[in-house]
Amino acid sequence: MPRECRPGETRVAATPETVRRLAARGCTFVVERGAGQASGYDDASYEEAGAALVDPSSEQWSQADVVLAVQGSDLAQQRSELASLKPGALLLGLLEPHGNDALKQRFEAGRVTALALELLPRISRAQSMDVLSSQANIAGYKAVLLASAALDRYVPMLMTAAGTIQPARALILGAGVAGLQALATARRLGAVAYVSDVRPAAKEQVESLGGRFIDPPELDQKPGEAGGYAKQATEAFLAEQRRQLTEQLALADMVICTAQVPGKKAPRLIDDAMLQHMRPGSVVVDLAVAQGGNCEGTVPGQTVFRHGVQLVAGDGLPCSVANHASALYSRNIAALLELLLNTTAEGASSVNLDLDDEIVSGCLFSHNAPESAGGAA
Structure with missing residues (x-):
């Protein structure tokens, strides 16, 4: 397991817990020094779990059967050691x-087998790997906390000697995993939460968490769902929405944007004209900003003001909860x-890739x- 090289990436692909778990399956673990430091896992904890620590210049790369x-993608582009991986390494x-053909060609030229976790099918067998x-x-979860901290008013309803404070109103765009967690978090904080999604089937999930579902526009061609994700909507549907x-x-008072379509630009749900209708002091958190943004005007890595909003x-919110994000990611891996x-x-x-397994x-x-596969990770 190498140290991550993308700026701002604080997560790690294996924790001492998963090192022990995989060691019980016969894996020998080698960890680059300092790899887990940003996520709260020091080198000593990896050594106690049975991992060997190596320096960045170590020749262990050429002996690895699996790299976590x-x-x-950044690892492949910035770490020259990747070129020393033996043919058939995973x-x-x-x-x-x-659309990342250049990376695919680079792996194929180096005879490296790679599994892209973004492509994992959303089926019941794969839930623990998702x-x-x-x-x-x-x-x-973190999006609602950011919105609440930035909001110019309380989130829950409060009854005080000075009068009653009405609860904040949260609007969540998208009822996928992020949207449902945002809903649950907003409700825990005491907000009244409304959820919009293009899939009518999401209504039951929203209402089970105490949210109020906004039914999608009644058009002949709704986007629907494919493989556990919302399909890309037509422009006519988005305009009506x-x-x-x-x-x-x-x-x-606060809006959480979560609508994304794998491999596509994020749908634009909020344009500049719509922002002008919002109350000055309200907050929009756009989780799709790295894919073009659900809200016009959002800028990756920045907070900006537009029409008082x-x-x-x-982007990168899991990195702000690095310890638990790493724990969950490493268990998926x-x-x-x-x-x-x-x-x-x-x-x-030994590693066995069953290409008939979906x-x-x-x-x-x-x-x-590869001609043969060993068991070091």
């Missing part, structure tokens, strides 16, 4: 695979790796069939 990473991580869901859960949301935005970039491991009676392990085939980004 968070930002695997890389697990977030690879930003959609990195996007575990990290989106954190993002939805924006008209519907304008009235809701005028009443909202505070627009907060919600361990569950996937356990699916790939064969362990002998003597305790030795989990493996679903997230396979590049592939090289």
Whole structure:
């Protein structure tokens, strides 16, 4: 497990807990010094778990059968040691695979097998491996905390000697994992929460968490759902949805934008004209800002003001909860790796990629069939 190299990336792909878990399956773990420091896991804890610590210049790369990473695409671009991986080595991580042909060609040239965790199919067998869901859960939680901290009023209803304070009104766009966690967090803080989603089937989930569902526009062609994700909506549907949301935005104190479509630019749900209807002092947190943003005017990594509304970039929020984000991510990775491991009676392990398994085939980004596979991670 190497140290992450993307600026601001504080998560790590394995924790002492998962090192012990995989060691029990016959894996030998090698960890680059300082890899877990930013997420609260020091080198000593990895050593106690049974991992060997190495320096960045170590030749261990050429001996590795499996490399575990968070930002695997950055690792491939910035770490020259990746070129020393032996043919058939396996890389697990977030690879930003959609349209990333250059990275795929680089892996294929180096005969590296790579699994892109973004492509993991959303089926019941893969729930324990679903990195996007575990990290989106954190993002939805943290988005509401950011909005609440930036808001110019209380969130819960308060009855005081000076009078009654009405609860804040939260509007959540998208009822996926992040949106539902945002809803649950807003309700815990005492807000009245409304949720908009293009999938009518989301209504039951929203109402079970105490939210109020905004029914999607009644058009002949609704976006629907595919593979556990919302399909990309037509421009006509989005225009009708924006008209519907304008009235809701005028009443909202905080808005959490979570609508994303894998491999596509995020749908624009809030335009400049709609922002002008919002109350000055209200807050918008856009979790889709890195994909183009659900809200016009949001800027990655920045907080800006537009028409008196505070627009907060919600990119990288799991990194702000690095310890638990790493714990969940590493468990997802361990569950996937356990699916790939064969362990002998003597305790030795080897990696076996079953291309007929829909989990493996679903997230396979590049592939090289090695002559033999060992068991070091």
